[in-house]
Amino acid sequence: MAQLDSSSVALTGTKTFQNYIGGEWVDSASGETFESTSPATGESIGIFPKSTAEDVDRAVAAAKAAVEEWRLVPAPQRGEILYRFANLLTEEKDDLTDLMSHEMGKVKAEAGGDVQEAIDMSLYMAGEGRRMFGQTTPSELRDKFNMSVRQPIGVVGAITPWNFPIAIPSWKIAPALVCGNTVVFKPATDTPALGERFVELFADAGLPAGVLNIVHGGGGAVGDRLVKHPDVRVITLTGSRETGVEVMRNAADGLKHVHLELGGKNAIIVLDDADLELAVEGIVWSAFGTSGQRCTAASRVIVQDGVYEQLQSKLVAVAEKMRLGPGWEDDTDVGPVINKRALEKIHSYTEIGKGEGAKLLTGGEVATDDGLDKGFFYRPTIFGDVDPQMRVAQEEIFGPTTALIRVKDVDEAIRVSNGINYGLSSSIFTRDVNKAFRAMRDLEAGITYINAGTIGAEVHLPFGGTKDTGNGHREAGQAALDVFTEWKSIYVDYSGKLQKAQIDTAS
């Protein structure tokens, strides 16, 4: 098993890190620290400040002071900084990919994709600097001009998970900045080094002091204060359903704008007429990619009777050939899961599934051979004969576990796919265009793929989900602008007299 390459650790410059507040690298008021370690080997990635409410207050004060000037910088110039940031990400892509495979654990191809998504998002949002369209409309009165414009909201608190440690911060921070807001960023405690590099690159791109600040630390201390701070106007959080509910509650007193991207329990439907080889590829990629730790991971596969047995044996055969190992090794198919707690949770669902009467077809155990015991590795796991109401078919496991559910036709398949609390991603493999269009219309999800797995979103379309996956907002594309701006309607009367809407128009 490969050891952590010291040059990779050196990517982050030093092993002890600080917060970035008002353009300065500073220690936490607490003087306490926490360590980031590799989920593949347990080796140290770096030491980070365990920050407090006091640190958050300083960061919010810096962001609040900076917004007064930043909101007046012409949006195309704000966009220029995003272009420079995208270029720096491109230059650093290999190093960031390597760091990600060490700190978060995902395999190199996926880590590169994570960085690429941030490049794409930054370029897309840089272009918004020259668009950010509002409307102009006719007035109901003579000699009067009407328009609407987007305006920045103020200080944004961006709270992110560890599973897309560069991409998800970019989904939030790039649109927030181009719209003229300032940001206090709290990355997950499992991936602080990547959060740190993200902010460093923005500083290198020429972002003025205070416009983007980072405060490291846990959800309880740092996240909680950010959510409750009276000067933070927008909270954008990606995380679990439980965290989302707590954040929404805590933000209620301050009537904040709250944008939540939460969990999923996504399904792939495979109908009798599907291209089975393609379906297997799509399922394996969606269920076991990123070790199943994607909000869009396929943790259910709903299979029509006629192809159930065939699909099951093909899937098991592929899953059993997958090689577990550190993400930075070229021949690794499945990397580690993020930490011990996650490993235990994933395994507890194996026990739950067995207890519920689901048939364990493969996997279902912690992998410890060939040095894997130094990290957190779980074998790709497939349950068969799963009842749609079982917990393994209803609850988010967030690991390399998927459940096969047998159905008789497309109606039942859609009903089962919809029969959960979440509504993020969905997919159907079929060659029947009529059934594909019915699925597009009837699947209750923010995203539907036809003849592809449940993952593969592109940055210029809205991203997010229905039901318990969120609170109605969307990330990415034009939809992201709605999270980070408020509309102002402007009426310009050039008639020289007082004209009364709805009154002077009466004939």
Ligand code: NAD
């Ligand atoms: P998590 O909810 O444990 O943590 C997410 C972030 O919230 C972390 O930075 C954490 O420190 C912070 N946090 C925790 N409690 C908080 C509180 N009370 N107040 C403020 N902040 C708090 O989630 P995780 O384990 O990091 O990520 C996995 C979850 O994220 C899964 O449920 C997954 O589906 C979801 N996710 C959703 C999407 C999406 O776009 N819908 C994308 C990726 C991940």
